[in-house]
Amino acid sequence: MKKPRKGELFEIEITDLAFGAKGIARTDDFVWFINRALPGQNIVARAGRIKKAYGEARLMEVLSPAPDQIDPPCPYFGICGGCQMQHWKYEKQVEAKARQVKDILQRIGSIPDPPMLKAIGADNLYAYRNKMEFTFSDRRWLLQDDPMEKPVDFALGLHAPGCYDKVLDLDACLLQSEINNAILREVKQFTMESGLPPYNLRTHEGFWRFLILREGQQTGQYMVHLVTSGQFEPEGLDAVNRLCKLLTDQHPELFTFIHGISDNIGQVARSETERILHGPGHISEKIYGLEFEISPAAFFQTNTVQAEILFHSIIELADFNGTETVFDLYCGTGAIGLALAEKVKQVIGVEVIESAVQDAHRNAERNGIENATFVLADMKDALRDQPVIQELGVPDVLILDPPRGGTHPKTIEDVLNLKAPKVIYVSCNPPMLAKDLQSLSSAYTLKKVQPVDLFPHTKHIEVVALLELTSV
Numbered sequence: 001m002k003k004p005r006k007g008e009l010f011e012i013e014i015t016d017l018a019f020g021a022k023g024i025a026r027t028d029d030f031v032w033f034i035n036r037a038l039p040g041q042n043i044v045a046r047a048g049r050i051k052k053a054y055g056e057a058r059l060m061e062v063l064s065p066a067p068d069q070i071d072p073p074c075p076y077f078g079i080c081g082g083c084q085m086q087h088w089k090y091e092k093q094v095e096a097k098a099r100q101v102k103d104i105l106q107r108i109g110s111i112p113d114p115p116m117l118k119a120i121g122a123d124n125l126y127a128y129r130n131k132m133e134f135t136f137s138d139r140r141w142l143l144q145d146d147p148m149e150k151p152v153d154f155a156l157g158l159h160a161p162g163c164y165d166k167v168l169d170l171d172a173c174l175l176q177s178e179i180n181n182a183i184l185r186e187v188k189q190f191t192m193e194s195g196l197p198p199y200n201l202r203t204h205e206g207f208w209r210f211l212i213l214r215e216g217q218q219t220g221q222y223m224v225h226l227v228t229s230g231q232f233e234p235e236g237l238d239a240v241n242r243l244c245k246l247l248t249d250q251h252p253e254l255f256t257f258i259h260g261i262s263d264n265i266g267q268v269a270r271s272e273t274e275r276i277l278h279g280p281g282h283i284s285e286k287i288y289g290l291e292f293e294i295s296p297a298a299f300f301q302t303n304t305v306q307a308e309i310l311f312h313s314i315i316e317l318a319d320f321n322g323t324e325t326v327f328d329l330y331c332g333t334g335a336i337g338l339a340l341a342e343k344v345k346q347v348i349g350v351e352v353i354e355s356a357v358q359d360a361h362r363n364a365e366r367n368g369i370e371n372a373t374f375v376l377a378d379m380k381d382a383l384r385d386q387p388v389i390q391e392l393g394v395p396d397v398l399i400l401d402p403p404r405g406g407t408h409p410k411t412i413e414d415v416l417n418l419k420a421p422k423v424i425y426v427s428c429n430p431p432m433l434a435k436d437l438q439s440l441s442s443a444y445t446l447k448k449v450q451p452v453d454l455f456p457h458t459k460h461i462e463v464v465a466l467l468e469l470t471s472v
Helices: 090-107 178-192 235-250 304-318 335-344 355-368 381-383 385-393 409-418 430-442
Strands: 009-013 017-019 020-026 030-035 042-050 054-064 131-137 153-161 167-169 206-214 221-228 254-261 273-278 281-286 290-294 325-329 347-351 371-377 397-400 422-427 444-452 461-469
Touching: 009 020, 017 090, 030 042, 030 178, 054 167, 090 430, 090 444, 131 167, 131 178, 153 178, 178 206, 178 221, 178 235, 206 281, 221 235, 235 254, 235 273, 235 290, 281 304, 290 335, 290 355, 304 335, 304 422, 304 461, 325 335, 335 347, 335 355, 335 371, 347 355, 347 385, 355 371, 381 409, 397 409, 409 430, 422 430, 430 461
Parallel strands: 030 054, 221 254, 325 347, 325 397, 347 371, 397 422
Antiparallel strands: 009 042, 017 020, 020 030, 042 054, 131 153, 131 206, 153 167, 206 221, 254 273, 281 290, 422 461, 444 461
């Protein structure tokens, strides 16, 4: 088959799924990556960007479906971009993610035969997210079947893929609870009729900015965190007060309502000042037998049920005997360290964000855990300069749970010098995991790799890796 030029249509069969949930197709030695295409489909695609060895194409028509293809239940699938695989049987999604992890470890990590354990899937395929962030906009992404009376200058929903200033207006997201979907609709109706404009990203004028909904899935507590600009006072403050009254009257389960105010031009769903209009300003959630306080800006695992399985996988791979000292690097609010505290002698958590360290201390106190200490430090310096860590010496187990960008090179160097007998690496980004494993391979052997799917229907996969010291 002659290689198509950019813009040309061509027919092709999809043979596999690449990391990022892109369908893979081949013409001779050339590889095509095609969004939303599934293995087993025959499709018509339009060629896009073309490189020397691969190209990207757009799915135009499915000529024959994949054997395991299903009808996606979400009316926004294919437009929203939040879910990439709702149209594929869930078992196939998990199998594909596990293959991708193995392939990445082989190609990027130079690990010929990764010791893979069977991927752990989820039982809850919908309504599993305990937090969602929605954006207001005065530029709505237009859909073909939208009713004519729907305003084009108001939207509350998620950013359309590739468009920073256009928002896909949503009536519901299947990944959150029906209660939060009802709150989403009520907020949209009220704000649309309020007479106050949504925020414009180009002019930085407008009032309504973000709606963040959080849920304690094990406690039944709900949080509304509404972020506006500081413009349009006092009518803006009055409108938010009335919205709070409306929602708390309609939803007795609404535990707290926070009004955040931000005039920062950055498009980040955070507030500079806050007014607590109802409740204590936080909710609680239970995970792995512990209770955590969640404030508006706090990080917490987004899938409560699967996070418990993730924590259990960490404990299983570490195989604690009760005498260990554990260093928990990039510990955040301390959830992992606190979950395993009863299994070990002591836990030392290290985190660079001050508010997260404060949350970790409160969470330890809240649960009566006395063998966990949390240190505020920049991770690239923590293993070198922190007196607490220097006094303890070499831990029995070191846990690495870095952000998506991976572990800082200085931290990798310090881990190699520290020579902890076991390292547990928790990763939300398999390519960065593979890169870091390659860096650690001079002193450590990869013993087990456990994929855990925290986000069904999406391209994301969490991985827990066990490494053991092989050189001294």
